[in-house]
Amino acid sequence: MHSTDPASGLVLEEVAIRLDGRLLLEIDCGIRPGSVLTIMGESGSGKSSLLDYVAGFLNPAFDATGRVVLDGRNLTSLPAQERHIGLMFQAPLLFPHMSVLQNLMFAIPASVKDRQRRREMAEQALEDVGLGGFGPRDPATLSGGQQTRVALMRTLLAEPRALLLDEPFSSLDRSRRADVRSLVFDLARQKQLPVLLVTHDEEDAEAAGEMIHRLENGTC
Numbered sequence: 001m002h003s004t005d006p007a008s009g010l011v012l013e014e015v016a017i018r019l020d021g022r023l024l025l026e027i028d029c030g031i032r033p034g035s036v037l038t039i040m041g042e043s044g045s046g047k048s049s050l051l052d053y054v055a056g057f058l059n060p061a062f063d064a065t066g067r068v069v070l071d072g073r074n075l076t077s078l079p080a081q082e083r084h085i086g087l088m089f090q091a092p093l094l095f096p097h098m099s100v101l102q103n104l105m106f107a108i109p110a111s112v113k114d115r116q117r118r119r120e121m122a123e124q125a126l127e128d129v130g131l132g133g134f135g136p137r138d139p140a141t142l143s144g145g146q147q148t149r150v151a152l153m154r155t156l157l158a159e160p161r162a163l164l165l166d167e168p169f170s171s172l173d174r175s176r177r178a179d180v181r182s183l184v185f186d187l188a189r190q191k192q193l194p195v196l197l198v199t200h201d202e203e204d205a206e207a208a209g210e211m212i213h214r215l216e217n218g219t220c
């Protein structure tokens with residue numbers, strides 16, 4: 001299934017990932033701006049490797065083929081930093097030697113040169129996720145849910161054109177998980193980003209919406 005408008009959204013055209021000559025995963029699909037495709041499948045089926053391929057840093061141990069097209073542009077041979085794709089993992093991975101605010105300011109594109117403007121954007125991002133005033137804090141002093149919210153805003157401040165989420169909610173407890181999940185999907189919808197979500201959690205998949213691909217024998 002391809003995106004209805006090939007000039008928008010994320011399209012994975014006949015992507016196949018192999019390891020040691022064995023086909024791990026095959027996918028051919030389109031994700032419209034603002035919608036989420038959820039990929040579920042057993043451990044080791046190649047889900048994270050698919051995200052790595054889309055992001056542009058698949059380990060060379062794998063052999064991958066197929067095109068990655070974002071908003072009509074073929075990204076397949078571009079380096080990761082030129083793809084404008086945002087990633088979020090299970091561990092929030094904030095830089096420990098920077099304050100929360102510095103973590104956010106670091107993500108803002110270099111095209112925003114004015115330091116005061118960068119600071120205001122980072123402070124606003126914290127306000128947006130209910131963490132106003134947390135800027136000076138050391139990331140290690142934040143709870144898991146707070147760190148995840150900062151990581152989300154850090155990803156979005158980089159102005160990605162698509163989001164890849166690899167089990168991003170799994171370190172959160174049930175109640176916090178539902179809140180952070182809604183926040184991620186709401187912001188993705190607002191910003192009209194196509195989202196590729198990898199999860200083992202049925203509730204995540206249900207909350208994400210109608211497009212769920214379950215890998216069976218590597219194909220979905």
Ligand SMILES: Nc1ncnc2c1ncn2[C@@H]1O[C@H](COP(=O)(O)OP(=O)(O)OP(=O)(O)O)[C@@H](O)[C@H]1O
Pocket residue numbers: 019024041042043044045046047048049050059061
């Ligand atoms: N750098 C690597 N070199 C060789 N094999 C690897 C490498 N990284 C992962 N693998 C193997 O590739 C396969 C796919 O791994 P991948 O992490 O993509 O699966 P996954 O579906 O995301 O699994 P999980 O749900 O457990 O996170 C696994 O068998 C894994 O052991």
